[in-house]
Amino acid sequence: MTAPAHLSPAPGTRVLVTGAAGAIGRSVALAFAEAGARVAVSDLDGERLRSVAREVRALAELPVDLRSVDDSAGLPGAAFTALDGLDVVAHMSGLLLRRDDLAEITAEDWDVQQEVNLRSTFFVLRAAAELMADQGQGGRLIAATSQGWWTGGVGGSAVYAASKGGVVSLCRGLARTYGPAGITVNTVAPGAVRSPMLLKDLSEDALQDIVAHTPLGRLGSPEEIAGPVLFLASPQASFITAATINVSGGWLPY
Numbered sequence: 353m354t355a356p357a358h359l360s361p362a363p364g365t366r367v368l369v370t371g372a373a374g375a376i377g378r379s380v381a382l383a384f385a386e387a388g389a390r391v392a393v394s395d396l397d398g399e400r401l402r403s404v405a406r407e408v409r410a411l412a413e414l415p416v417d418l419r420s421v422d423d424s425a426g427l428p429g430a431a432f433t434a435l436d437g438l439d440v441v442a443h444m445s446g447l448l449l450r451r452d453d454l455a456e457i458t459a460e461d462w463d464v465q466q467e468v469n470l471r472s473t474f475f476v477l478r479a480a481a482e483l484m485a486d487q488g489q490g491g492r493l494i495a496a497t498s499q500g501w502w503t504g505g506v507g508g509s510a511v512y513a514a515s516k517g518g519v520v521s522l523c524r525g526l527a528r529t530y531g532p533a534g535i536t537v538n539t540v541a542p543g544a545v546r547s548p549m550l551l552k553d554l555s556e557d558a559l560q561d562i563v564a565h566t567p568l569g570r571l572g573s574p575e576e577i578a579g580p581v582l583f584l585a586s587p588q589a590s591f592i593t594a595a596t597i598n599v600s601g602g603w604l605p606y
């Protein structure tokens with residue numbers, strides 16, 4: 353599905369997509385590439401990243417472990433070098449460990465989800481914003497949150513939800529900080545999107561319950577998240593910042 357040109361960033365826009373080996377990140381990278389963007393892709397999974405990089409004709413393939421602050425903070429600089437500048441970051445990486453019984457949650461469960469989902473968002477987006485501010489042409493920062501930021505999480509995802517709530521708060525703060533430099537910072541909150549992350553360890557009953565409470569009566573597709581991400585990077589979204597775009601088929605009306 354190619355986005356209409358007027359709702360896409362200009363051809364040649366320099367874009368870093370994280371989590372690009374994942375279901376949503378791959379779709380986002382593909383949509384940017386189809387819009388004529390210059391794309392750098394990043395992920396922990398080097399093998400799947402290689403295949404996506406080939407598919408989207410990425411100019412750079414940047415394997416990183418976002419549990420590392422050094423990897424997180426260094427990633428935008430590597431993309432900037434490869435793309436000869438940086439206009440957009442779509443930070444789509446994420447990690448969900450479901451634990452139906454809160455008593456089973458360990459400190460390790462807590463740390464890894466906070467590190468991958470929340471801490472990396474700060475170090476990646478701050479480094480990108482500083483580069484964009486020096487570049488002097490504004491920029492677009494887009495991070496993936498989740499409906500869990502609002503609900504507190506369903507299906508054993510309380511810790512994940514807390515990290516995604518942090519992503520929303522953090523991006524509001526970054527929007528305020530970097531707005532004067534013409535840099536917008538927004539989050540996209542997917543509802544239930546068909547992907548290995550959603551389905552892993554989720555009971556069939558919980559899945560059916562989500563679908564039953566979704567006015568559109570189905571799961572979303574990764575492409576249906578890519579569209580709003582591209583829109584946030586387009587000229588039409590120039591006055592949108594500190595927003596959380598609800599892309600859930602109406603699962604949560606807000």
Ligand SMILES: NC(=O)c1ccc[n+]([C@@H]2O[C@H](COP(=O)([O-])OP(=O)(O)OC[C@H]3O[C@@H](n4cnc5c(N)ncnc54)[C@H](O)[C@@H]3O)[C@@H](O)[C@H]2O)c1
Binds near residue numbers: 394447497546547
């Ligand atoms: N699928 C859904 O229903 C859904 C719903 C709400 C929010 N989200 C969010 O959307 C984003 C994309 O989700 P998805 O469904 O494509 O999941 P996914 O699991 O397919 O993709 C996530 C990617 O993040 C990467 N990643 C994980 N740990 C990493 C690390 N330490 N360093 C670098 N990369 C790492 C993974 O390798 C993977 O490729 C995530 O932020 C997720 O939390 C997804």
